[in-house]
Structures are given as C-alpha cells and as structure tokens.
Amino acid sequence: MPQKKQRSALGSSATVEDYLERILELINVKGYARVVDIAAALKISQASVTNMVQRLDGEGLLKYEKYRGLVLTTAGETLARNIARRHELLTDFLTLLLGLDDRVIYHDVEGMEHHISPSTLRAIAALTAQLRRRPALRAELARAVV
DSSP, X not given: OOOOOOOBTTBOHHHHHHHHHHHHHHHHHXXXXXXXXXXXXXXXXXXXXXXXXXXXXXXXXXXXXXXXXEEEOHHHHHHHHHXXXXXXXXXXXXXXXXXXXXXXXXXXXXXXXXXXXXXXXXXXXXXXXXXXXXXXXXXXXXXXXX
C-alpha cells in the first residue's frame, strides 16, 4: 500500500520545503535571511514571503521579527538540513549516473525531491555510494544510458 506523504497544516509540503531549503541556503551563504532575499531567491513577491514566514513562525519552524529578519528554530533547521541532504543526494546520483546538463538535473531534482519515499532515497544513497567506489561500473552504466 502506498505511503501517504505528510502534509503540513500550511498547505503544500513542497512549498514549505522550498522555503526552508532557500532560507537555510541564504543563512549559510550570507549569514542571514531576510524577506527580500527569500523573495528574490524564490522569484516571488515579498508579500507572499512575509505571509509564509509568519505561518512558518506560527508552526515553530522559525522565529520572525518584522523588519529584522528571521532565524530557523532547531526543528526548522533540522527539517531544512534534511531537505538539503535529499537535494544533494539526488543531484549527485543523477550527475554520476546520467551526466546530464546541470540545469536539467536541477529542474528534475526540484520535482523529485518532494515526492521521493525514504526507502527509495536510501536505495539511491546505497547505489550512489557503489557508483563512487566502482568507477568501472559507473562507466559501463554511462555507456548504457547514452
């Protein structure tokens, strides 16, 4: 029986994940994340970001002070780091296995990362580890894919 993906009370879990992933990325790169930065990163309006940030604050995933910025809570940071790891693993896997253009891989990963089950992700992690350890296998697969 297929597992149901948990949905946040905030609506689309993919949207929440995208916000948290971008916020963590901004904090890691700039040392902080502001509404204006998040809006630019996600290519959406500042008003939309403010609404979501307030909702994420209400869910306990971040602390937001109007005009000051925000910080992820422990729960928000843990969730964001898990999302980032999932994104990185899928990117590594598709890069190693398929060797596609970075833009294609990014687009595909953005779609896949929100819908992949934990068991499939574990299998991909194991296969990626094998591909790293066995360059001959990676080369053979690359020839088969082309």
